[in-house]
Amino acid sequence: MISVAIENKRIGETQVLGPIALEIAAGETLAVVGPSGVGKTTLLRILAGLDRDFTGRVDAPARRAMVFQEPALLPWRSALDNLTLVAGVNTATARAALGEVGLGGLADRFPGQMSLGQQRRLSLARAFAAAPEVLLMDEPFVSLDAALVDEMLALTERLLAARTIATVFVTHSMAEATRLATRIVRLKGHPAMLDPSPA
Numbered sequence: 001m002i003s004v005a006i007e008n009k010r011i012g013e014t015q016v017l018g019p020i021a022l023e024i025a026a027g028e029t030l031a032v033v034g035p036s037g038v039g040k041t042t043l044l045r046i047l048a049g050l051d052r053d054f055t056g057r058v059d060a061p062a063r064r065a066m067v068f069q070e071p072a073l074l075p076w077r078s079a080l081d082n083l084t085l086v087a088g089v090n091t092a093t094a095r096a097a098l099g100e101v102g103l104g105g106l107a108d109r110f111p112g113q114m115s116l117g118q119q120r121r122l123s124l125a126r127a128f129a130a131a132p133e134v135l136l137m138d139e140p141f142v143s144l145d146a147a148l149v150d151e152m153l154a155l156t157e158r159l160l161a162a163r164t165i166a167t168v169f170v171t172h173s174m175a176e177a178t179r180l181a182t183r184i185v186r187l188k189g190h191p192a193m194l195d196p197s198p199a
């Protein structure tokens with residue numbers, strides 16, 4: 001379970017967020033939608049513990065994983081080694097995670113030797129490998145073609161269904177939000193707050 005109460009988040013002189021209060025239960029998938037530049041990534045980075053420069057508090061389990069817009073893989077490490085460098089992921093766990101996303105046969109490939117879809121699946125495998133209690137995804141399917149988005153959505157649904165993770169994902173796409181999320185919230189305004197009308 002994640003509980004967040006942001007009073008104020010500034011970037012320079014500008015107040016970007018707040019006040020914002022949210023609770024996300026284990027097993028729940030919350031989609032955060034809103035216009036470009038409203039503060040969705042800023043909120044997600046606070047939830048991930050990557051940004052502590054705000055007024056307020058975040059209570060969340062320590063085991064958090066993040067999936068970024070770009071796969072952010074290490075090009076000089078094999079698929080397997082991209083997973084084993086995550087704390088708590090040994091070779092057996094990494095192989096199981098690769099198998100779960102359909103990359104069991106590509107453990108020794110480098111990211112540059114994989115298709116875009118395979119790289120995205122590797123990025124998902126890396127996030128799930130460490131058995132996170134909290135998963136944060138920042139537009140994980142942006143710039144993919146429709147068929148690949150559909151494949152990635154199906155895979156993510158399958159991975160989440162087998163676990164009880166508190167998930168927050170940022171998206172521009174209402175179609176993605178509706179498909180994956182159990183709840184949708186919209187960020188609105190400057191500074192951004194939760195829009196009380198249903199998203």
Ligand SMILES: Nc1ncnc2c1ncn2[C@@H]1O[C@H](COP(=O)(O)OP(=O)(O)OP(=O)(O)O)[C@@H](O)[C@H]1O
Binds near residue numbers: 011012041042
């Ligand atoms: N390092 C920075 N310096 C100055 N302003 C920033 C910085 N990072 C973000 N901002 C500003 O903070 C606001 C929120 O940015 P954020 O990236 O959270 O928006 P977003 O909703 O995720 O946008 P998008 O949907 O386009 O990714 C924006 O107005 C942005 O210009």
